[in-house]
Structure formats: structure tokens, C-alpha cells
Amino acid sequence: MIKLTINGKLTELDVADDMPLLWALRDVAKLTGSKYGCGKGLCGACTVHIDGQASRACITPMSYAQGKNITTIEGFSDDGEHALQQAWQKFNVAQCGYCQPGQIMSAAGLLKNNPNPSDADIDQAMSGNICRCGTYPRIREAIHHAAKTLSGEKS
Amino acid sequence: MIKKITRRNFLQGVGLSAGGLTLGMQFSVANAATIEDKSFAPDVFVSIADNGQVTIISHRSEMGQGIRSSLPLLVADELEADWNRVTVEQGLGDTKYGSQNTDGSRSVRKNYIKLKQAGATARTMLQQAAAKIWSVPVSEVTIYNHQAKHKSKGMLDFKDLVKVAATLDVPSKDNLTLKTEAQHRYVGKDNMSLLDGKDIVTGRAMYGFDTELPGMKYAVIARPPVVYGKVKSYDDSETLKVPGVIKTVELPALTPPVMFKMLGGVAVIAENTWAAIKGREALKIVWEHGKNASYSTHDHEAVFIKALDDPKETPRVRGDFDAVKKTAHQIISADYHVAGLAHATMEPPAATAQIDGDIVNVWACTQTPQGAQQNVMGTLQMAKEDMANIKINVTLLGGGFGRKSKPDFVAEAAFLAKQTGLPIKVQWTREDEIKHGYYHSPSYQKLEATLDENNAVTGWYHAMVNHPIMSTFNPMAKTAGMVDLGLGDVMYDIPNIKIALGETETFMRIGWVRSVTNINNVFAAGSFTDELASARKLNPKDNLLQLIGKDQHVDLNKDKYAYSNYGENIKDYPADTARLKKVIELVAEKSGWDAKSQKNGLPKGHGIGIAAHRSFLSYVAIVVVVSTEGNKVKIEDIHMAADIGKVVNPDRVRSQLEGAAMFGASIAFYGEVTAKDGVVEQNNFNDYQLVRMHQIPKIHTYLVDSDEKPTGIGEPGVPPFAPALCNALFNATGERYRRLPLKSLTLV
Ligand code: FES
Ligand code: FES
Numbered sequence: 001m002i003k004l005t006i007n008g009k010l011t012e013l014d015v016a017d018d019m020p021l022l023w024a025l026r027d028v029a030k031l032t033g034s035k036y037g038c039g040k041g042l043c044g045a046c047t048v049h050i051d052g053q054a055s056r057a058c059i060t061p062m063s064y065a066q067g068k069n070i071t072t073i074e075g076f077s078d079d080g081e082h083a084l085q086q087a088w089q090k091f092n093v094a095q096c097g098y099c100q101p102g103q104i105m106s107a108a109g110l111l112k113n114n115p116n117p118s119d120a121d122i123d124q125a126m127s128g129n130i131c132r133c134g135t136y137p138r139i140r141e142a143i144h145h146a147a148k149t150l151s152g153e154k155s
Numbered sequence: 156m157i158k159k160i161t162r163r164n165f166l167q168g169v170g171l172s173a174g175g176l177t178l179g180m181q182f183s184v185a186n187a188a189t190i191e192d193k194s195f196a197p198d199v200f201v202s203i204a205d206n207g208q209v210t211i212i213s214h215r216s217e218m219g220q221g222i223r224s225s226l227p228l229l230v231a232d233e234l235e236a237d238w239n240r241v242t243v244e245q246g247l248g249d250t251k252y253g254s255q256n257t258d259g260s261r262s263v264r265k266n267y268i269k270l271k272q273a274g275a276t277a278r279t280m281l282q283q284a285a286a287k288i289w290s291v292p293v294s295e296v297t298i299y300n301h302q303a304k305h306k307s308k309g310m311l312d313f314k315d316l317v318k319v320a321a322t323l324d325v326p327s328k329d330n331l332t333l334k335t336e337a338q339h340r341y342v343g344k345d346n347m348s349l350l351d352g353k354d355i356v357t358g359r360a361m362y363g364f365d366t367e368l369p370g371m372k373y374a375v376i377a378r379p380p381v382v383y384g385k386v387k388s389y390d391d392s393e394t395l396k397v398p399g400v401i402k403t404v405e406l407p408a409l410t411p412p413v414m415f416k417m418l419g420g421v422a423v424i425a426e427n428t429w430a431a432i433k434g435r436e437a438l439k440i441v442w443e444h445g446k447n448a449s450y451s452t453h454d455h456e457a458v459f460i461k462a463l464d465d466p467k468e469t470p471r472v473r474g475d476f477d478a479v480k481k482t483a484h485q486i487i488s489a490d491y492h493v494a495g496l497a498h499a500t501m502e503p504p505a506a507t508a509q510i511d512g513d514i515v516n517v518w519a520c521t522q523t524p525q526g527a528q529q530n531v532m533g534t535l536q537m538a539k540e541d542m543a544n545i546k547i548n549v550t551l552l553g554g555g556f557g558r559k560s561k562p563d564f565v566a567e568a569a570f571l572a573k574q575t576g577l578p579i580k581v582q583w584t585r586e587d588e589i590k591h592g593y594y595h596s597p598s599y600q601k602l603e604a605t606l607d608e609n610n611a612v613t614g615w616y617h618a619m620v621n622h623p624i625m626s627t628f629n630p631m632a633k634t635a636g637m638v639d640l641g642l643g644d645v646m647y648d649i650p651n652i653k654i655a656l657g658e659t660e661t662f663m664r665i666g667w668v669r670s671v672t673n674i675n676n677v678f679a680a681g682s683f684t685d686e687l688a689s690a691r692k693l694n695p696k697d698n699l700l701q702l703i704g705k706d707q708h709v710d711l712n713k714d715k716y717a718y719s720n721y722g723e724n725i726k727d728y729p730a731d732t733a734r735l736k737k738v739i740e741l742v743a744e745k746s747g748w749d750a751k752s753q754k755n756g757l758p759k760g761h762g763i764g765i766a767a768h769r770s771f772l773s774y775v776a777i778v779v780v781v782s783t784e785g786n787k788v789k790i791e792d793i794h795m796a797a798d799i800g801k802v803v804n805p806d807r808v809r810s811q812l813e814g815a816a817m818f819g820a821s822i823a824f825y826g827e828v829t830a831k832d833g834v835v836e837q838n839n840f841n842d843y844q845l846v847r848m849h850q851i852p853k854i855h856t857y858l859v860d861s862d863e864k865p866t867g868i869g870e871p872g873v874p875p876f877a878p879a880l881c882n883a884l885f886n887a888t889g890e891r892y893r894r895l896p897l898k899s900l901t902l903v
Contacts, residue, residue: 033358098553134817
């Protein structure tokens with residue numbers, strides 16, 4: 001049994017130590033919002049927050065996730081109200097949408113460390129997330145917009 | 156922005172949370188809120204419940220092109236429905252909807268009128284119902300936003316009308332009055348939100364990978380590394396020791412032709428994906444690779460080049476190119492190559508099957524639910540009469556690009572469910588997707604043009620050889636057969652044209668990838684056009700416009716050419732040079748072409764390039780601006796203009812153009828699948844790379860305000876990108892880039 005906190009809930013999962021967090025979330029905890037894209041840390045589709053840091057769930061073994069605080073897209077906000085999720089909808093960012101949970105979790109990681117990112121900051125933070133459909137320019141716009149909303153909320 | 160409020164409960168984690176749900180209910184997992192109450196259902200595409208809630212069927216697959224956010228608008232608009240009281244339901248695979256095959260950029264083209272008629276049918280009957288209730292002439296009733304109105308009687312909501320409407324005769328389609336474009340409230344508007352937008356950003360959207368059923372097991376498959384390879388023997392003793400592995404199942408070996416049949420191999424069935432993957436790693440399989448193990452992409456280049464010099468077919472011949480070549484003042488010639496390509500959909504193929512007595516339930520990210528149905532029928536050797544027992548629920552697709560119109564993965568799930576008696580989800584890993592694709596074939600092309608003493612182009616020759624798609628269906632096929640798609644359908648007004656095809660055998664599975672052979676044909680033709688501009692000392696845009704020539708509908712059925720025109724009559728959808736020139740002029744104007752393409756119009760090391768093409772009956776022109784420093788390339792600017800006739804959802808059209816540019820950029824800089832000894836050498840995004848965020852600037856898109864018949868946009872943005880880019884590289888560096896991918900350059 002591996003104990004960890006998923007979206008605020010203390011959870012026990014009966015899984016192998018070496019099982020990547022992604023499969024524990026998807027197949028065992030039945031949280032399918034985090035996506036499989038490569039399984040090798042190359043695409044970012046599986047991005048979740050581990051103790052607040054954007055991390056690739058597909059290369060995080062459960063032995064490491066044990067005892068940690070995991071946030072997935074499902075627990076990222078109540079009903080999609082986070083400024084990033086709102087901005088994503090405002091700019092109709094998604095095409096197929098498959099990469100977008102990972103994109104949003106990476107973007108959230110960026111804004112946490114850098115509330116007012118430049119284009120270059122965004123490019124750097126987001127270049128680990130592939131979008132095969134090609135939504136990059138809209139993602140950039142949406143992150144700028146969300147950053148503005150969030151700093152407005154604070155001030 | 157017009158926002159759609161969806162009332163959909165997703166079956167997220169059915170096994171945990173929806174205990175009361177029976178599988179027989181045939182829910183589409185992607186869109187679970189089937190409204191059972193269909194009191195008034197005048198058409199297969201639309202029904203209205205007692206409470207006035209409208210259900211519209213989306214019968215085409217959503218793979219990012221925005222079809223679920225587009226087609227239902229046509230019905231809702233004609234119906235005068237309040238968009239907030241509309242539920243969109245994903246249609247099961249069923250011939251009653253007509254073709255559901257979502258490829259060829261034709262969903263809007265094929266359904267525009269049909270869906271308007273569906274909405275107008277319901278609206279007309281609601282209007283008649285109100286007239287009946289009020290005892291007034293029908294002509295005095297107007298329908299607007301879910302309500303009937305009458306000047307003295309007042310208003311009635313749709314919910315007050317459904318019972319009476321359901322008793323009326325369905326009017327004939329010929330007697331319907333359809334709205335004009337000006338009357339549309341949703342269609343053609345730029346402010347429609349995405350139907351699945353909220354589900355996507357909250358992680359609730361359900362893709363093929365996300366299906367969960369009670370008692371479901373997970374499968375990954377070790378497929379033969381070489382196509383037509385077989386399992387000679389295998390040892391699963393280590394596999395069965397992996398905790399969570401349940402069993403292994405051998406799949407039948409593939410026999411010709413490839414079609415959409417399973418590749419064969421050994422499946423590992425497990426309690427979770429990880430156990431299945433580990434179990435697969437532990438398998439010891441002795442393969443018999445078969446004759447395709449003799450194939451290596453590198454070595455086959457010589458065969459291709461020989462075939463290119465000795466073409467076997469000349470499917471379009473205008474005038475006499477060979478004669479004009481003998482007397483030409485100048486002959487320009489160049490060879491081009493585009494490597495093999497994989498689809499690399501962000502979501503690899505996945506399907507879930509569950510057998511319930513005679514019923515086969517499938518959930519799959521398929522572009523072709525009816526094709527999947529047939530494929531399952533064949534795989535399970537079911538009788539044709541029992542086809543309706545195969546229920547194909549279409550989930551959302553995490554990208555399609557043509558890969559998911561090949562339902563081999565659906566056959567695997569059905570086969571394994573049948574063999575094991577368990578609900579089975581088959582998931583392809585990224586490596587599976589890259590190594591066992593239906594590839595866009597590598598291609599080799601030779602172009603020649605003849606100039607007279609006035610630098611007028613008198614002859615055009617374009618020869619191409621590739622592994623033909625037809626080989627997937629007929630192992631004997633050696634030439635492309637179909638010569639359209641940017642090869643034969645060149646629209647230039649040149650008196651002598653000769654199109655030629657070489658032939659070769661095929662050793663891999665070949666399929667269609669977004670825009671198909673337009674990718675390579677237009678790369679070559681669009682680049683060569685620019686080479687002619689240099690030879691003729693003309694500005695590339697002027698050269699392009701001159702080659703296209705006067706306003707006309709090019710009769711592509713002349714010149715001994717059997718042109719398919721994407722399945723449409725060329726009289727209905729002509730090859731219109733005026734429309735092609737218009738997108739060129741539009742993109743040139745918006746991008747500032749005239750100034751920037753002058754000598755010193757851009758800073759040193761910068762370059763600008765242009766290309767244009769009609770494909771899938773749509774017209775697209777692209778301008779790309781690059782900067783270069785040594786072997787480093789930066790894409791500075793991308794401008795795209797399109798004429799696709801009437802536009803249903805402009806925002807989704809723009810997003811398709813944007814996506815097409817990035818698809819094109821990935822092809823240009825990275826796309827390359829190679830095989831050695833019959834085995835594909837690439838594995839994952841490390842060696843099959845795609846463009847990333849920092850490499851792509853803002854993209855400018857322009858839509859021609861057009862009254863022409865609506866056509867599609869899923870694919871037409873792709874073909875002109877790579878030639879526009881390489882023409883810009885030439886403008887920047889003076890170097891011609893005739894082979895894709897651009898291995899000597901680094902995109903920064
Ligand atoms: S699935 Fe984890 S990075 Fe690709
Ligand atoms: S939206 Fe399809 S992969 Fe990003």
C-alpha cells in the first residue's frame with residue numbers, strides 16, 4: 001500500500017513501487033485527466049503538481065510519490081474556475097484538447113514561480129509540452145491573459 | 156462570446172462512481188448525457204424532449220478540427236434553438252446518418268445542406284404546431300430562439316409545442332425554406348465557444364485512452380517488428396510472474412493485403428497498464444520476420460531514383476512536353492525528396508471492447524465508426540445481418556490526422572475481448588504508434604520546366620514515385636494510381652504539361668496522413684515554382700500569378716486526365732484560378748509582401764517565401780518569413796489566407812490553419828520515418844520530433860469572405876507551408892532546400 005495525498009484527499013493505493021504515478025492515477029485512482037503521451041518525460045501530457053511543482057507523472061515512480069501532495073487537473077480548481085482554465089476557454093485554445101491538461105498544469109507551475117512572464121519565459125517553461133495539433137500561439141496568449149487576471153486579483 | 160452550458164455527467168471512473176449504470180445503455184463515454192426523452196424526433200439528427208431540451212447528433216468524429224463545435228450549429232441555427240438549451244450527442248456508428256467517415260476535409264462540405272434541412276424540418280413543424288394550437292395561419296407564426304410568437308396570441312416555448320409537433324407529418328425536404336446566410340445567428344459567427352472547451356480544461360473530456368468499464372483489463376501488444384512477420388514461438392513464463400499480469404494471448408498473423416487487419420503478435424492482459432507494459436518487456440518471442448526484413452529505407456533510395464527516371468505511367472498529358480523540351484531556350488530541372496512520416500497523434504490509438512451476449516460494445520477514438528464496425532465484424536467473423544449488434548461509441552480523439560481512420564486497433568480490442576471474455580482496453584504506447592504506423596511514404600520527385608527566349612514557361616514536367624497507399628489494399632499495386640493531390644491537378648496555364656509516375660514495391664503499411672500526397676507533391680511543385688521565379692528573374696509572387704494566368708475554371712478532365720476532384724463533380728466545384736489568385740493577393744497584401752520581397756526589404760539574413768495551392772476544394776496561400784544565422788533558422792512570421800467558401804465556424808477554421816502551419820513545420824524540420832531490415836528505427840518524441848512552443852511565432856490568418864459552397868479546412872493548410880518556408884530560406888540564404896526534413900538546419 002502506498003499512501004499519498006491526491007487532490008487534497010489522503011489516498012492509499014495498492015500498486016507496485018516502480019509503477020509510474022501516471023498509471024496509478026489513471027488506472028487505479030481512476031483519474032483520467034492526466035494524459036499519456038510518451039511515457040518518457042518527453043511531451044508533458046502527464047504533467048501534475050507534486051508538492052506544488054509541475055512534474056511529469058509518467059516518470060515519477062510511486063516510491064517517490066509516496067507521502068507527497070499530488071494535484072491533478074481534476075483537483076486544480078473547483079469546476080474550472082482558475083484564471084488559466086478561464087483564459088483557455090476565452091481564447092478557444094484547445095483543438096483536440098488531449099495535451100491541454102498537461103499544458104495547464106505546466107502553465108500553473110510557471111505562474112507560481114513567475115507571476116508576470118515574458119514571451120521568452122513562457123516559451124522556456126512550456127517547451128517541454130508538445131501540442132501536436134498546434135495550439136502554441138494561443139497558449140502563449142492565454143497564459144499572458146491569465147497572468148494579468150491573477151495579478152489584478154492580487155492587487 | 157456565446158457560451159454553451161453543457162449538462163453532461165461524465166462517466167469518469169464508471170467502476171467507482173456509477174455503480175447503478177448498466178452497460179447495455181450504450182452511453183458514449185465522450186458525451187454521456189444521452190437524453191432519453193425524445194418526444195419529438197422529426198429527423199435522425201435532431202430531437203426535442205418534453206422540457207424543450209434539444210438534442211443534436213454530431214455524427215462525425217471530433218479530433219481537434221472542431222466538428223462538434225461546428226456541425227451542430229447548422230441544425231441549431233435553422234431550428235432557431237437557444238444554444239444554451241441544446242445537448243450535442245455523439246452518434247453511434249450507424250448508416251442511418253450517411254457516411255461518418257471523418258477524413259478528406261469533407262464533413263462540412265457533405266453535411267451543410269443536410270443539417271440545415273434537419274433543423275428546418277423541426278422548425279417548420281414547431282411552427283405548424285403553434286399555428287394549430289392557436290388556430291391561426293402558419294404564416295402568422297414566427298419562430299425565434301426556442302419560442303413561437305404570434306402578434307395577438309403571444310408566445311409559446313418549444314416545450315409547449317413538442318407534443319403537437321410530434322403528431323404532424325414530416326414535411327418534404329423540397330418544401331423547406333432555409334435561412335439565408337444573413338439570417339444565421341450561430342453559423343459563420345466568430346464568437347462561438349468550444350462545445351467541449353470546459354470539459355477539456357477540467358480533465359473531464361473522455362478520449363479513447365480514458366474509457367473505464369467495471370472489470371475492465373488492460374492490454375498492450377508485442378507486434379511483429381516487420382510487417383507480415385509472425386510469432387514462431389514465445390515464452391511468457393517471466394511475463395506471468397509480473398504482479399498484475401493475468402495472461403497472454405497470441406493474435407493471428409497478418410495475411411495480405413494489409414487492409415485494417417490486426418498486425419498479429421502477443422497481447423499481455425493485466426490489471427493495469429504498467430503491469431501490461433512490464434509483462435510485455437518480459438516476453439521472449441522468436442519472430443519469423445518474413446520477406447519485408449530485406450527492406451531498408453536507405454538502400455531503397457537507389458531503387459526510387461531509378462524508378463523516377465523510368466516512369467511507367469503518364470496520367471496527364473497536355474501538348475507535347477518532350478517535343479518542346481528539344482527546342483527549349485532553357486531547361487530548368489530539380490529533384491526533391493520528402494521522407495516517410497508518422498501521424499504521431501498526441502493520443503496514440505486506443506480502443507475498449509466488451510462482449511455482452513450477442514452484443515459487441517466498443518469505445519474507440521475512431522475517425523470511422525462504420526469502418527470500425529465492419530472491421531470488427533470481419534475480425535470476429537460475424538454475419539453481416541448482425542452488424543447492428545456491434546455498437547461503436549466514438550470517444551473524443553486526441554488527434555486523428557488519418558491514423559484513426561484505420562481501425563486495426565479496434566479489431567485488436569474486439570478480438571481480445573472475445574478471446575478472454577473480459578472487457579479489454581488496448582492502448583498503444585508511443586513506441587507502438589511510431590513503429591507500427593500506416594506511414595506517409597517517402598517520395599522522390601523530378602521537376603522540369605522549359606522556357607522560351609522570352610522567359611515564358613512553355614512546358615512543365617512533374618514525375619513522382621512513392622510507395623502507394625493502394626498497396627495497403629492491393630499488394631500488387633506499384634504506382635500511386637491516383638495522381639491528383641497536387642501532382643496532376645497543377646493549375647498553371649502552361650501549354651505543355653506531362654505528369655509521370657514511377658513504380659516500386661512496398662514493404663511497410665502505407666496510409667494517408669493529413670493532406671496525403673499533397674504534402675510531397677506541393678513541396679516539390681511549390682519550391683520549383685520559386686526556382687522558376689529565379690530563372691525568370693521575376694518576383695516570386697508575380698511569377699506565381701503569371702503561371703496561374705487568366706481567370707478560368709481549369710478543365711482538369713481534359714489532357715487525357717481522369718481527375719477525381721476529391722469526389723465531386725468539377726462543374727460543381729471548379730478549379731477556379733481567380734480564387735487561387737485571390738488568396739495569393741490577400742496573403743501578399745496582409746504580410747507586406749511587396750515591400751519585404753524587394754532587395755533589402757528585410758534585414759540581412761532574413762527571407763520571405765510564398766506558396767499557394769488548391770486542395771480538398773479549398774484555396775490556401777501562405778507567406779513565411781525566416782531569419783537565419785549560420786545553420787540556425789528562426790520562423791519570424793507566418794501569414795495564411797484561405798478561401799473555403801461559406802464558413803460555419805470561423806474560429807475553428809483559423810485554428811485549423813494555425814495547426815496546419817505547425818504540422819507543416821514539423822514535417823519540414825523533423826519528419827522522418829526510416830526502416831532498417833524492415834524495422835522502423837524511430838521510437839518516441841526523442842527521435843521523431845515535433846515542433847515546440849518556442850519555435851512558433853504568432854500566426855496571422857485571413858479568411859476570404861466567400862459565398863461559394865462550403866469546403867473543408869482540416870488539411871488544405873498543410874501543403875503550402877513547407878514550400879513557403881523553403882522559399883523563404885532561399886530568399887534569406889541563396890540556398891535551395893530540396894530534401895525534407897531539413898537535416899542541416901536547426902530550428903530555434
Ligand atoms: S507522458 Fe509524461 S512526458 Fe509524455
Ligand atoms: S490540442 Fe491536440 S495535442 Fe494539443
